Amino acid sequence: MNQNSQYIKGCAVCQDKSDIFGGLCLTELNQIDDKRIEVHFKAGELIFKQGTPNMHFLCLTKGKVKTYIEGYNDKNLILGIVKPVEYILGPGIYADQMHHFSAMAIEDSMACLVDLATFKGLIRTNPEFAEDFLKKVSLQSIYNYELFISLTQKQMPGRIADVLLYMKDKVYESNPFRTTLSRQDLADMSGMSKESAIRILREFKDEGIIQVNGNEFEIINMEHLVKISQTG
Amino acid sequence: MNQNSQYIKGCAVCQDKSDIFGGLCLTELNQIDDKRIEVHFKAGELIFKQGTPNMHFLCLTKGKVKTYIEGYNDKNLILGIVKPVEYILGPGIYADQMHHFSAMAIEDSMACLVDLATFKGLIRTNPEFAEDFLKKVSLQSIYNYELFISLTQKQMPGRIADVLLYMKDKVYESNPFRTTLSRQDLADMSGMSKESAIRILREFKDEGIIQVNGNEFEIINMEHLVKISQTG
DNA sequence: TCTATGTATTGATATATGTCATTATCTTTG
């Protein structure tokens, strides 16, 4: 994937654009291209912060990003891990123009920032684009409902199982997978203390459900893990 | 509010339509009117059920409705209470055409059901309408983030405080308020067992924060309740 | 290489919360 040479030529030839841009014509793509900034973020860098004004549509072209709500007592709730090519867009753009969650690179990342006015203009003028966007928003919302159930109705083993399955299926899309997420991050994804997260991981390891080696995880007994996820 | 005589004359003269319809022209309103069904639901009746196909845009014109996710072990999570005039629309319409939560009348209610194709057509042809809709969806989403924090990072007193404040400010908009929600419902709003919900309510009562008389609640020490909500 | 710093792990303990059983209270209905 020699992306670098591609985005230089602009959105029209970019292979890494979010699929909601797929239906746009050349004029529209150029319109975006004119208002586009490309930024590199190092792992650990904050991309935007909850409570600050939301000025851009952001499309992740490289790396990985965690989105998280900053709650009380310095506790965070990780909403999800975004990978390329996916946009990161909070609900603020059509409400109060603010960010309602924070985003931080968990790997060295690259993102295209598009002027919000341009983005909103496209929503107004191109119904297909608007529908595609609504579809994305809807899928996000459906995922959030699953998260609600996981976090509020499952006990710790079920929640950790959900996190492991999420990482395998949605984030890394491979079975032995290596993550840059810390144990604290795993805890923040499952709404528990990091000590508890560690303990559950150890139990899973002792029961032969997973293999853990530092930040490398392998799910060995998938059936059992899925069952734990389902029975809560 | 002699609504009944009004909707008979159709959407154009209806005072009870969701405000996102405010910007529609007469032709568009008539278009909706042609595809509109008006239905009465008795308290306790299911309006639509999670997992069934989503065929209509639903606008509540009278009564109150609880929306809830049906989770594991017959446990529900109430997402919110909808009151007139507000629409009830799940994320399924732009995704898999399914309901992702259930809706039940908690009072005798009246709703307008509008054909989804008509609704989607308006989204495509009227950018203001699309933007208003996106705004609604966004506000809902922002509220969901607050709910995430309340449910995952606050202890029981904080969660019950949030429920009480939600009912006072958003649902009944009055301070002594009488609700038709059961204690089980209050528990389902705050993600705890009904016994725990009852216990916390009693503690609040003993501490002089609220007054409870069956289903009538009055917040006496607002400052204290807000503090409990904030400190979790 | 050694120290310093952050992260991970573990165990002991405190606390929050759920479950179960029982009784009380309210509502419906014959």
Added chain:
DNA sequence: CAAAGATAATGACATATATCAATACATAGA
């Protein structure tokens, strides 16, 4: 009005989970 069924309330207890403190491990600098 009485009986039956639901909902609410309470207490005793079990369990899930957080917190605290101590230790181990890794990693980055000097």
